[in-house]
Amino acid sequence: GAGVSQSPSNKVTEKGKDVELRCDPISGHTALYWYRQSLGQGLEFLIYFQGNSAPDKSGLPSDRFSAERTGGSVSTLTIQRTQQEDSAVYLCASSRFLSQETQYFGPGTRLLVL
Amino acid sequence: AQTVTQSQPEMSVQEAETVTLSCTYDTSESNYYLFWYKQPPSRQMILVIRQEAYKQQNATENRFSVNFQKAAKSFSLKISDSQLGDTAMYFCALRDDNNDMRFGAGTRLTVKP
Numbered sequence A: 001g002a003g004v005s006q007s008p009s010n011k012v013t014e015k016g017k018d019v020e021l022r023c024d025p026i027s028g029h030t031a032l033y034w035y036r037q038s039l040g041q042g043l044e045f046l047i048y049f050q051g052n053s054a055p056d057k058s059g060l061p062s063d064r065f066s067a068e069r070t071g072g073s074v075s076t077l078t079i080q081r082t083q084q085e086d087s088a089v090y091l092c093a094s095s096r097f098l099s100q101e102t103q104y105f106g107p108g109t110r111l112l113v114l
Numbered sequence B: 001a002q003t004v005t006q007s008q009p010e011m012s013v014q015e016a017e018t019v020t021l022s023c024t025y026d027t028s029e030s031n032y033y034l035f036w037y038k039q040p041p042s043r044q045m046i047l048v049i050r051q052e053a054y055k056q057q058n059a060t061e062n063r064f065s066v067n068f069q070k071a072a073k074s075f076s077l078k079i080s081d082s083q084l085g086d087t088a089m090y091f092c093a094l095r096d097d098n099n100d101m102r103f104g105a106g107t108r109l110t111v112k113p
Helices: none
Strands: A005-007 A010-013 A019-024 A031-037 A043-050 A065-069 A075-079 A088-095 A109-113 B003-005 B010-014 B019-021 B024-026 B032-039 B046-052 B064-069 B074-079 B088-096 B101-103 B107-112
Touching: A005 A088, A010 A019, A019 A088, A019 A109, A031 A075, A043 A065, A043 A075, A043 B101, A075 A088, B003 B088, B003 B101, B010 B019, B019 B107, B024 B074, B032 B064, B032 B074, B046 B064, B046 B074, B074 B088
Parallel strands: A010 A109, B010 B107
Antiparallel strands: A005 A019, A019 A075, A031 A043, A031 A088, A065 A075, A088 A109, B003 B024, B019 B074, B032 B046, B032 B088, B064 B074, B088 B101, B088 B107
């Protein structure tokens, strides 16, 4: 594809509901990354995938957060039992390979938990 | 642990003038990459420029250049001939061989007509 795409672009949900965020990386990119950006803040790294594997999940904020990637392409970030503090922009990025490669970002999903 | 510090939360510059955004970092790694990303109101993070730590020559991309001072762990971004479209948040980032990528808190740049 032409770039990294994410859906939905905006999501409003009620506290306690589950949400699923989707990321489509650039075609052929083996590495995929998830970040969270709270209002007016920098980016907080959450998790990365090399292929379908996520070797280090320690960046996920809590056990309510999970992520998966299938077919070495699309990834989903799932937040269970959402809380108001989960409100943020969730950014996805991809790179050709894992090491020393420039990451290209998607437009993000703005999540608002009421 | 790696840290990236951007000490200027906000800056402004007149159109056509030059502005420099500061970034300092700390890492124990010998091999790493440094990046400047731009995030306009559209929210899309766009790579502006990148620098390999092992290269002494400062990276340049058109109107954008960096002043990389490895010993001082400084990586500033100079924007020449500022344009209205340069208005955005600018993030400095550091990535090491362990794939640990850290971003600074950002500098909000406003280009005034």
